[in-house]
Amino acid sequence: MDCQPHRSCNQAETSLIVMRSFSAFLFAVLIAASRSTSWASVTIPLRKLEFTGSYLQGSPHADRARAASFLETTSGPETIPATSMGYQYTVRVGVGSPATYYDLLVDTGSSNTFVGTGKKYVRTSTSVPTGQNVTVTYGTGTGFFSGIEYNDTVTLAPGFAIKNQSIGDALNSSTFEGVDGLIGLGPADLTEHTLTPDTGLIPTVMDNALKQGLIKNQIFGISFAPAPTLPDTNGVITYGGIDPAWYIGDITYTPITKTSQSSGYWGINVTQATYGAHTVIPQSTAGIVDSGTNLVRLADDFFSRYLEAIPGAYVDVNKTGLIVIPLISVGTMQPLNFTINGRVFTMDAAAQLLPMREHLNPGGARYGVINKAGANSGSGFDFILGLKFMERYYVVFDADNSRVGFAYTNHTFTRNTPVAERELRITGE
Known part of the structure; x- marks a missing residue:
C-alpha cells in the first residue's frame, strides 16, 4: 500500500503507520x-x-x-x-x-x-x-x-x-x-x-x-x-465531554500536529523523551495517540537509544519481535518520560513491562512494551502512544478544538493508589 492519509506503507513486523489500526x-x-x-x-x-x-x-x-x-x-x-x-x-x-x-x-x-x-x-x-x-x-x-x-x-x-x-x-x-x-x-x-x-x-x-x-x-x-x-x-x-471522576489534577491539552501524516489522525507533537539520563527523542516530533495499537512504538533511531540504555536488552527477533529485558536489569529500570506541551508524562518501570501473566515464556527475562517502528524518524509518524501508554492516563480527544488532552490518574504509577507527592514532582506541578 502507499502512504496516503488512510493507508500504511511499512513492513508487517514494525509497522508504525497504523492507518486503520486495531x-x-x-x-x-x-x-x-x-x-x-x-x-x-x-x-x-x-x-x-x-x-x-x-x-x-x-x-x-x-x-x-x-x-x-x-x-x-x-x-x-x-x-x-x-x-x-x-x-x-x-x-x-x-x-x-x-x-x-x-x-x-x-x-x-x-x-x-x-x-x-x-x-x-x-x-x-x-x-x-x-x-x-x-x-x-x-x-x-x-x-x-x-x-x-x-x-x-x-x-x-x-x-x-x-x-x-x-x-x-x-x-x-x-x-x-x-x-x-x-x-x-x-x-x-x-x-x-x-x-x-x-x-x-x-x-x-x-x-x-x-x-x-x-x-x-x-x-x-x-x-x-x-x-x-x-x-x-x-x-x-x-x-460528548469528560468525566472528572476518572482523573487527577488538570488536563494538559496539546494541539493536533500540523505534520503529515500524523495530522490526519489524533496526532500530536512530543517535544522530548528521556529514559533516565538518556535522551530518546531529542527534538519535537510528530506521532499519534491510538487505542488500536497495543504497544508504545518509537521510530527506529529513537528505539535504538532506548534499547541501548537498558543493559543487556535485545529484541526477540526469532519469536515475538518484543524487547527482552534481563532480570538483572529490571530492578534498575528508569522512568521513560514524554514531554507534551511542557508537561512530563511518565511510564514508570512497571508500565514499560508486560505483566507476567501476559508473557510468552521468555525464561529469565521480561518482555517490554516499547517497540520499534520500522522506519527512522522524520517520516511524520515518529511514535505511537498506544494502549500501554493510555492505560496510565486519562486521554481527551477534542475535535471541536483540534486538540488532545492528558491527565494523571490513580493508576499512572504502578501501585493502585492516588499519585504520591514525590511522583507528582515529576510533572513540575
Missing part, C-alpha cells in the same frame, strides 16, 4: 513477522477481552449478559459497568431496533464502524442497505474486513441512539477472532475511499451524535487502566 491485528502482525442525551455527556464502559493462552495469539472472550438491562432514556451523564477480561478493550454497542448488542473494539486510529466478525449482523426494520460495498484494510493489509454498508440505528448508551448511522456488515474478515467488530473514533477523513461506489467520507458515530443533538460537543474522554486481576471493572469512555 490492537488484535498489531499483535498478530508481530507473531507473523517473527515468523447523552441532548446537550449532555454520556459515559460508556469499556470492556477488556481475555486472550486464552498467549494473548498474542489467543481468542478474546467477553461476558455478554449485560445487554438486556439497557434502558431507553437517560437524563444526564451515565456510567455503565464494564468488565475487564484481559487485554483488548471493547464497548457494548446496540444495532437495530430492537437492538442486538455487540462487543466492538475501541479504535481511535480508524473511523469505520462495523459488526459481523463474531456475532452476525441482525437486520431489523431500521436496517437500510446503502447499495454500497465496504472494504477496509488495517496496517499492511493482512488485516481487513469487507462487506455491505447499511444505515441503521446505533445505540451507544441508554437514551443515546444514533439514527441512520452508516455501518458495515462484515461478510469477510481476518484477525478479528473473538470480537464482533470495531467502533472507529478517528477523524472521518480516514473513511475516504472505503465505499464502492464511492460517495465520499462516512460520518462517524461522533459526527452523527453531534448532528442529531445527542452531544453538545464533539469530545470524548477515555480511561483505561492496568488489570492486575481478572475480571476487573476498570474502563470508561465518555461521549
Whole structure:
C-alpha cells in the first residue's frame, strides 16, 4: 500500500503507520513477522477481552449478559459497568431496533464502524442497505474486513441512539477472532475511499451524535487502566465531554500536529523523551495517540537509544519481535518520560513491562512494551502512544478544538493508589 492519509506503507513486523489500526491485528502482525442525551455527556464502559493462552495469539472472550438491562432514556451523564477480561478493550454497542448488542473494539486510529466478525449482523426494520460495498484494510493489509454498508440505528448508551448511522456488515474478515467488530473514533477523513461506489467520507458515530443533538460537543474522554486481576471493572469512555471522576489534577491539552501524516489522525507533537539520563527523542516530533495499537512504538533511531540504555536488552527477533529485558536489569529500570506541551508524562518501570501473566515464556527475562517502528524518524509518524501508554492516563480527544488532552490518574504509577507527592514532582506541578 502507499502512504496516503488512510493507508500504511511499512513492513508487517514494525509497522508504525497504523492507518486503520486495531490492537488484535498489531499483535498478530508481530507473531507473523517473527515468523447523552441532548446537550449532555454520556459515559460508556469499556470492556477488556481475555486472550486464552498467549494473548498474542489467543481468542478474546467477553461476558455478554449485560445487554438486556439497557434502558431507553437517560437524563444526564451515565456510567455503565464494564468488565475487564484481559487485554483488548471493547464497548457494548446496540444495532437495530430492537437492538442486538455487540462487543466492538475501541479504535481511535480508524473511523469505520462495523459488526459481523463474531456475532452476525441482525437486520431489523431500521436496517437500510446503502447499495454500497465496504472494504477496509488495517496496517499492511493482512488485516481487513469487507462487506455491505447499511444505515441503521446505533445505540451507544441508554437514551443515546444514533439514527441512520452508516455501518458495515462484515461478510469477510481476518484477525478479528473473538470480537464482533470495531467502533472507529478517528477523524472521518480516514473513511475516504472505503465505499464502492464511492460517495465520499462516512460520518462517524461522533459526527452523527453531534448532528442529531445527542452531544453538545464533539469530545470524548477515555480511561483505561492496568488489570492486575481478572475480571476487573476498570474502563470508561465518555461521549460528548469528560468525566472528572476518572482523573487527577488538570488536563494538559496539546494541539493536533500540523505534520503529515500524523495530522490526519489524533496526532500530536512530543517535544522530548528521556529514559533516565538518556535522551530518546531529542527534538519535537510528530506521532499519534491510538487505542488500536497495543504497544508504545518509537521510530527506529529513537528505539535504538532506548534499547541501548537498558543493559543487556535485545529484541526477540526469532519469536515475538518484543524487547527482552534481563532480570538483572529490571530492578534498575528508569522512568521513560514524554514531554507534551511542557508537561512530563511518565511510564514508570512497571508500565514499560508486560505483566507476567501476559508473557510468552521468555525464561529469565521480561518482555517490554516499547517497540520499534520500522522506519527512522522524520517520516511524520515518529511514535505511537498506544494502549500501554493510555492505560496510565486519562486521554481527551477534542475535535471541536483540534486538540488532545492528558491527565494523571490513580493508576499512572504502578501501585493502585492516588499519585504520591514525590511522583507528582515529576510533572513540575
